[in-house]
Ligand SMILES: Nc1ncnc2c1ncn2[C@@H]1O[C@H](COP(=O)(O)OP(=O)(O)OP(=O)(O)O)[C@@H](O)[C@H]1O
């Protein structure tokens with residue numbers, strides 16, 4: 001049975017001022033025991049999708065089921081199977097970590113004794129045992145995200161939804177959370193997470209969907225998505241703008257990206273000399289050229305036509321200066 005089966009869901013917000021199609025058409029399937037990533041920029045519709053799938057927001061159109069349970073007609077059963085850590089949590093800062101776990105356990109119906117036991121287990125699991133008696137308001141950003149993760153696990157959910165679990169964290173804290181998320185997956189929990197970070201999707205997700213403007217524009221494993229581009233990415237830089245414009249006419253299929261041209265071909269490195277020859281024949285001076293394997297960044301550019309903000313671009317190994 002599929003952990004999550006989403007079929008053409010849609011969410012339209014109607015306000016007095018405007019109608020926003022936050023999610024236009026999103027479908028994906030998640031197998032049990034995998035980490036599935038929803039990768040997309042600000043406003044893509046990630047949180048709206050998570051809110052619908054966790055029954056916190058009604059769906060406008062389409063259908064979805066969790067472990068075979070329809071999220072609309074079986075919402076109560078669905079809520080028992082899932083845990084969720086939302087992007088904007090309203091954690092009560094005045095409580096200590098331990099008190100917060102204990103209260104949440106009690107809310108889920110555990111006895112006092114079981115709540116105490118579960119509290120200690122979960123504090124340990126997310127590495128907060130030593131900070132257990134400190135007020136949550138004194139926790140660092142990374143500790144708060146680990147707390148969110150721990151709280152979402154109180155009732156031992158089969159399926160976990162994490163909305164941007166590492167946004168705003170430094171690279172070290174991000175790695176710690178990645179390890180915790182992987183450990184949960186290895187213990188059989190299915191995880192659906194959203195992210196704006198290419199590196200996170202690449203490192204963590206067994207499969208992923210790229211979501212842009214409310215639509216799924218690509219889906220697969222990170223390797224499948226990279227392979228779908230086919231071959232190597234060759235990047236050309238030019239001395240000036242007019243050379244770039246002229247080169248665009250010479251190199252068919254080239255995509256303009258900032259002040260570079262990119263072209264995807266099989267055996268990229270071997271084809272560089274003939275490309276440069278063609279350009280030189282047309283009086284165009286290439287200032288540098290590089291060939292590299294496609295990255296998720298290249299996939300994102302290919303399917304959306306733009307780069308995710310803050311992404312560094314594909315690493316330009318094999319860069320050659322052409323003089
Ligand atoms: N309650 C709402 N009413 C009206 N519009 C909304 C509402 N919630 C979200 N939107 C709009 O829907 C679109 C998708 O928002 P959503 O929060 O799902 O994006 P996101 O991918 O989670 O972005 P981010 O990375 O910034 O968290 C945005 O244009 C947003 O402004």
Ligand SMILES: [Mg+2]
Pocket residue numbers: 046047048087163
């Ligand atoms: Mg969001």
